[in-house]
Amino acid sequence: MHLATRRLLDRAFTAVGGLSIALMAAALVVVLAPILLRGATAVVFRGTVEHRRLQWECFGVGSETAVQAETAAFRVAARPVYDAVAAFQDRDLAALSGRRKREMRDEFEDLRRQLRRLLGPLPGDPVPVLPRDQFGEARWDRAQGALHDVLFREVWEPRFDTGGRPLPSVRTSQPRADAFRGTALEPLFGYLQEHLADILQPRPTLYWRFFTQTSRDAHFFGGIWPEILGTLYLTLGAMLFAVPVGILSAVFLVEYTTGLGRAGRGLVGLIRTCINTLAGVPSIVFGLFGLAFFINALRVSPNKSVLAGALTLGVLVLPTLIRAAEEAIRAVPRTYKEAALSLGASKWHSIVTVVLPAALPGILTGIVISMGRAAGETAPIIFTAAVSVGRPLDLAAVCHEPTPALSWNLYNLCTEHEAVEQIRHVQFGMAMTLVALVLLLNLAAIVLRARVTRKLKGGT
Amino acid sequence: MTSASPAMLPGHPVAATSEAGVHLRAEAFSVFYGPFEAVRALSADLYRGRVTAIIGPSGCGKSTFLRAINRMNDLVPGAHASGRLLFDGESIYDPRLDVVALRRRIGMVFQRPNVFPKTIRQNVEYGPRLHGVSTAAALAETVERSLVRAALWDEVKDRLDDNALGLSGGQQQRLCLARALAVEPEMLLMDEPTSALDPRATARIEDLIAELAGTYTIVIVTHNMQQAARVSDYTAFMYEGLLVEYGDTDRLFTSPREKRTEDYITGRFG
Numbered sequence: 001m002h003l004a005t006r007r008l009l010d011r012a013f014t015a016v017g018g019l020s021i022a023l024m025a026a027a028l029v030v031v032l033a034p035i036l037l038r039g040a041t042a043v044v045f046r047g048t049v050e051h052r053r054l055q056w057e058c059f060g061v062g063s064e065t066a067v068q069a070e071t072a073a074f075r076v077a078a079r080p081v082y083d084a085v086a087a088f089q090d091r092d093l094a095a096l097s098g099r100r101k102r103e104m105r106d107e108f109e110d111l112r113r114q115l116r117r118l119l120g121p122l123p124g125d126p127v128p129v130l131p132r133d134q135f136g137e138a139r140w141d142r143a144q145g146a147l148h149d150v151l152f153r154e155v156w157e158p159r160f161d162t163g164g165r166p167l168p169s170v171r172t173s174q175p176r177a178d179a180f181r182g183t184a185l186e187p188l189f190g191y192l193q194e195h196l197a198d199i200l201q202p203r204p205t206l207y208w209r210f211f212t213q214t215s216r217d218a219h220f221f222g223g224i225w226p227e228i229l230g231t232l233y234l235t236l237g238a239m240l241f242a243v244p245v246g247i248l249s250a251v252f253l254v255e256y257t258t259g260l261g262r263a264g265r266g267l268v269g270l271i272r273t274c275i276n277t278l279a280g281v282p283s284i285v286f287g288l289f290g291l292a293f294f295i296n297a298l299r300v301s302p303n304k305s306v307l308a309g310a311l312t313l314g315v316l317v318l319p320t321l322i323r324a325a326e327e328a329i330r331a332v333p334r335t336y337k338e339a340a341l342s343l344g345a346s347k348w349h350s351i352v353t354v355v356l357p358a359a360l361p362g363i364l365t366g367i368v369i370s371m372g373r374a375a376g377e378t379a380p381i382i383f384t385a386a387v388s389v390g391r392p393l394d395l396a397a398v399c400h401e402p403t404p405a406l407s408w409n410l411y412n413l414c415t416e417h418e419a420v421e422q423i424r425h426v427q428f429g430m431a432m433t434l435v436a437l438v439l440l441l442n443l444a445a446i447v448l449r450a451r452v453t454r455k456l457k458g459g460t
Numbered sequence: 461m462t463s464a465s466p467a468m469l470p471g472h473p474v475a476a477t478s479e480a481g482v483h484l485r486a487e488a489f490s491v492f493y494g495p496f497e498a499v500r501a502l503s504a505d506l507y508r509g510r511v512t513a514i515i516g517p518s519g520c521g522k523s524t525f526l527r528a529i530n531r532m533n534d535l536v537p538g539a540h541a542s543g544r545l546l547f548d549g550e551s552i553y554d555p556r557l558d559v560v561a562l563r564r565r566i567g568m569v570f571q572r573p574n575v576f577p578k579t580i581r582q583n584v585e586y587g588p589r590l591h592g593v594s595t596a597a598a599l600a601e602t603v604e605r606s607l608v609r610a611a612l613w614d615e616v617k618d619r620l621d622d623n624a625l626g627l628s629g630g631q632q633q634r635l636c637l638a639r640a641l642a643v644e645p646e647m648l649l650m651d652e653p654t655s656a657l658d659p660r661a662t663a664r665i666e667d668l669i670a671e672l673a674g675t676y677t678i679v680i681v682t683h684n685m686q687q688a689a690r691v692s693d694y695t696a697f698m699y700e701g702l703l704v705e706y707g708d709t710d711r712l713f714t715s716p717r718e719k720r721t722e723d724y725i726t727g728r729f730g
Contacts, residue, residue: 258537259537333574335570335572335574336574336576337535338532338535338570338574339570339574339576339636339639340576340586341532341563342530342532342563342567342568342570342640343563343564343587343590343640343643344560344561344563344587344590344591344643345560345586345590346560353586354576357577358576358577455577455623456577456623456625457623
């Protein structure tokens with residue numbers, strides 16, 4: 001081959017390699033950036049006086065005097081709104097009658113509903129049962145949306161083609177001010193538009209307690225601590241079970257299967273095939289297995305529990321762990337073991353004191369991968385551990401109580417929650433937390449691995 | 461096949477006088493890898509406190525014989541032995557023999573330095589700890605004595621807690637020697653201990669062997685005939701699993717009795 005051709009090939013190879021790395025980095029940015037940026041809105045946002053009031057009333061966080069002062073300012077600024085509503089109800093609505101009155105009352109009730117969403121219960125309303133109805137909008141971005149719904153109503157306009165046949169109707173926004181023209185409510189819309197900030201008093205808020213508070217009223221308010229704790233329990237529990245079993249299995253497969261007869265070798269081959277197959281089984285099957293085996297057959301707990309979930313996740317990651325540990329142990333130079341044996345170590349002792357420490361970096365890599373997988377898996381815990389709402393569990397309760405967990409609750413909040421649209425920030429916050437948690441676990445393990453490797457390699 | 465008992469030769473009174481001088485005795489000893497007979501009916505006496513070199517071309521079974529002595533061949537699937545191999549009168553292949561105890565009495569230094577990826581101190585302490593030495597004072601004493609014996613103490617005494625992999629190849633091999641000496645064996649097996657080392661490091665190891673002779677029975681397998689001539693009292697020449705000639709080193713190299721020995725040491729094959 002000519003020198004020029006060889007150089008060209010070398011360069012092409014370098015270019016392709018560099019390009020693929022750049023592509024991977026770009027993909028990572030494309031995936032991670034939105035998750036992290038949008039997730040951050042759960043923690044960093046403009047909080048209204050209602051956020052601070054509910055933090056004080058539900059969680060006892062903040063200063064009572066400040067909350068009282070702000071609430072007083074809120075009342076003063078909202079006075080004209082309340083007055084307009086009362087005036088309309090007492091004068092304008094009372095003056096009407098018949099069909100017109102019914103129409104106006106419906107319009108009025110709709111407006112009141114939107115106002116309640118924006119500002120909380122109006123004066124004279126009974127105290128609502130659900131916390132979500134007891135407060136106005138706690139976030140300024142959501143308050144703006146609610147303001148829009150106060151100012152405009154959405155109507156479906158029927159359409160017809162030239163021949164008079166119906167076409168699909170279209171949705172349009174109409175200013176509510178038009179409907180209430182000439183009544184006491186007319187100035188309310190302009191006033192709200194201009195003075196909403198005076199009423200709700202938005203302020204930049206760093207709501208770090210999102211990570212440490214429990215949720216209130218199905219995640220309308222509060223944080224995701226029970227989910228974080230549940231994920232940690234499940235992940236660490238799975239590791240607690242899978243790491244020893246995985247390492248022992250790997251040791252057995254590498255160190256105790258040499259010198260077997262034909263039947264023995266066949267059996268070991270079968271075991272290895274089973275492990276590899278297990279790695280490819282869909283995770284939902286592991287979930288069903290966990291339910292059938294750990295809960296129904298072994299009865300490790302009367303119902304779903306952290307223990308059952310952790311065991312199921314442990315079985316799920318076992319194949320990965322065994323294979324990683326097997327490779328790591330196989331990669332330890334035989335001469336280490338020979339040296340130990342020649343000094344009079346028993347086989348088991350040489351494995352524990354020389355082979356496993358030397359294989360530790362590789363084993364740690366397997367643990368990292370498994371931990372990320374266990375933390376993120378959803379399907380295996382549906383049947384074995386997860387509930388949609390729960391308290392943070394004591395360590396003593398993990399054997400018999402189920403727990404919420406980030407992965408499952410993220411799915412649950414995005415699909416099965418009664419008001420999916422209204423808690424987007426919680427969903428994004430949860431996704432961010434899950435990703436960050438896995439990254440953090442990995443980072444910790446990578447640092448640990450680096451330290452172990454440095455210790456093994458020597459040098460300075 | 462076995463020619464002239466070394467005991468009959470001048471200059472080795474210990475061996476010459478009594479059976480007690482025989483430290484290891486092989487009687488029609490064979491080692492098989494599956495059906496392949498790697499060491500074929502070898503009979504020889506190895507003498508206490510002497511350095512015996514085993515030379516021969518690659519694949520002649522010299523390493524296999526060496527590794528049979530401390531039963532390292534047990535690790536090889538399908539390996540088995542026949543005949544008798546007696547260490548201090550005890551059969552090494554007796555099923556009731558405690559292999560761990562045997563290996564404690566017969567230390568080994570391997571072809572490539574195989575220090576553990578631990579600190580220098582931990583490397584030397586490994587054996588003594590295994591055999592129940594646990595007090596800090598006793599361990600420190602053993603570490604120093606072993607490293608002094610292996611002529612490594614002055615070089616590493618200030619960095620005992622550094623990783624052993626940071627040492628040079630020659631230092632690592634001497635550390636392996638110190639590690640083997642720390643369990644106070646009676647016999648040292650050396651499997652081409654200098655083949656991975658440069659000439660300077662090789663010379664140091666050879667000096668060490670000379671110093672250790674007398675205290676320990678040393679069996680050294682080597683490719684290097686000059687080395688065998690320099691360090692050993694007796695030399696055994698093996699070829700295709702057979703012990704061709706065994707005798708006093710000076711005699712074997714100056715007037716070999718077997719044609720094959722002569723061909724090998726004069727470089728006609730090998």
